[in-house]
Amino acid sequence: SQQGEEDPQALSIQEGENATMNCSYKTSINNLQWYRQNSGRGLVHLILIRSNEREKHSGRLRVTLDTSKKSSSLLITASRAADTASYFCATDAYSGAGSYQLTFGKGTKLSVIP
Amino acid sequence: DAGVTQSPTHLIKTRGQQVTLRCSPKSGHDTVSWYQQALGQGPQFIFQYYEEEERQRGNFPDRFSGHQFPNYSSELNVNALLLGDSALYLCASSLVTGVHDEKLFFGSGTQLSVL
Numbered sequence: 736s737q738q739g740e741e742d743p744q745a746l747s748i749q750e751g752e753n754a755t756m757n758c759s760y761k762t763s764i765n766n767l768q769w770y771r772q773n774s775g776r777g778l779v780h781l782i783l784i785r786s787n788e789r790e791k792h793s794g795r796l797r798v799t800l801d802t803s804k805k806s807s808s809l810l811i812t813a814s815r816a817a818d819t820a821s822y823f824c825a826t827d828a829y830s831g832a833g834s835y836q837l838t839f840g841k842g843t844k845l846s847v848i849p
Numbered sequence: 850d851a852g853v854t855q856s857p858t859h860l861i862k863t864r865g866q867q868v869t870l871r872c873s874p875k876s877g878h879d880t881v882s883w884y885q886q887a888l889g890q891g892p893q894f895i896f897q898y899y900e901e902e903e904r905q906r907g908n909f910p911d912r913f914s915g916h917q918f919p920n921y922s923s924e925l926n927v928n929a930l931l932l933g934d935s936a937l938y939l940c941a942s943s944l945v946t947g948v949h950d951e952k953l954f955f956g957s958g959t960q961l962s963v964l
Contacts, residue, residue: 739891766950777853777939777955778892785950823891827951834905837882837953839891 739767739824739840747846754811756843758824759804765835767800768825769809772842778823781809816849851876853956855940861962862930868961870925874942875954880904881923882953883915884939892939898923899945927961935963 742757758767766785770778784791784800784807791798797810811818821842830836854873862868874881880899884892894907898917917923921942927934937960941953 768952770953770955777957778941778953780952780954783950783952830905834897836894836897836905836907838894839884841889841891 739826739838741822741824741840741843743843744841745844745846747848748814750814750816750847750849752814754814754818754845754847756809756822756824756845758807758809758840760807760824760826760840761805762826762828764802764826764828766827767798767807768827768837769796769798769807770823770825770839772821772823774820781822811845814845814847816847818845819847820845853940853942853954855938855956855959857959858957859960859962861964863964864930864932866930866963867926867928868930870927870938870940870959870961871922872925872940872942872956873922874940878942878944878954879921880943880945880951881917881921882941882943883923883925884941885909886937886939886958888936895925930963932963935961937961 739760768783769781772778782793795812800807823842825839856871882897883895886892896906897904901917912928914926937958939958940956943951
């Protein structure tokens with residue numbers, strides 16, 4: 736099952752514009768992570784935000800987390816053609832017996848037009 | 850520093866056959882997780898191995914099994930293949946720390962096609 740759900744499913748913008756993707760989830764989490772995937776290959780970790788954090792920055796990336804609304808957003812500023820990829824949110828939550836499980840959403844497909 | 854490596858990159862099998870996929874974790878990592886990603890979907894958690902034991906498992910049938918070796922590398926075995934098993938299989942490694950904020954490092958995946 737997939738806990739996280741990204742919105743929109745697809746996004747097309749011009750180079751230089753900002754891109755915003757949203758993620759909603761259902762249960763309490765330990766942390767939330769964003770990953771990027773190019774052309775159906777391996778995923779690359781972008782940023783992790785803990786449940787007690789509200790905002791985090793990394794280069795052109797800005798992530799917010801609202802645990803009361805069970806939602807997160809990823810903002811990519813000044814987008815480039817090379818940012819074209821699928822972006823996934825992943826929620827890290829307790830799954831029982833002392834273990835945590837990372838559960839991915841279905842992703843947002845971002846196209847940046849040169 | 851070698852990242853996560855998976856083999857083979859592509860595989861074609863027929864229904865009912867068995868398949869073994871292999872993964873070598875990133876240097877220094879001790880935990881391996883396997884994910885299945887169908888076309889247009891997000892990765893679905895299969896299971897995770899730590900200290901040569903299956904630490905947790907997702908909602909996959911017993912046809913999916915795995916193993917972790919003393920050098921931390923891992924195998925994913927799928928028996929009695931079904932058409933629905935066609936997918937990209939991703940291996941991810943991580944390092945267990947005292948603070949549970951592990952991020953995953955992924956390999957490029959094995960594309961399995963079942964005919």
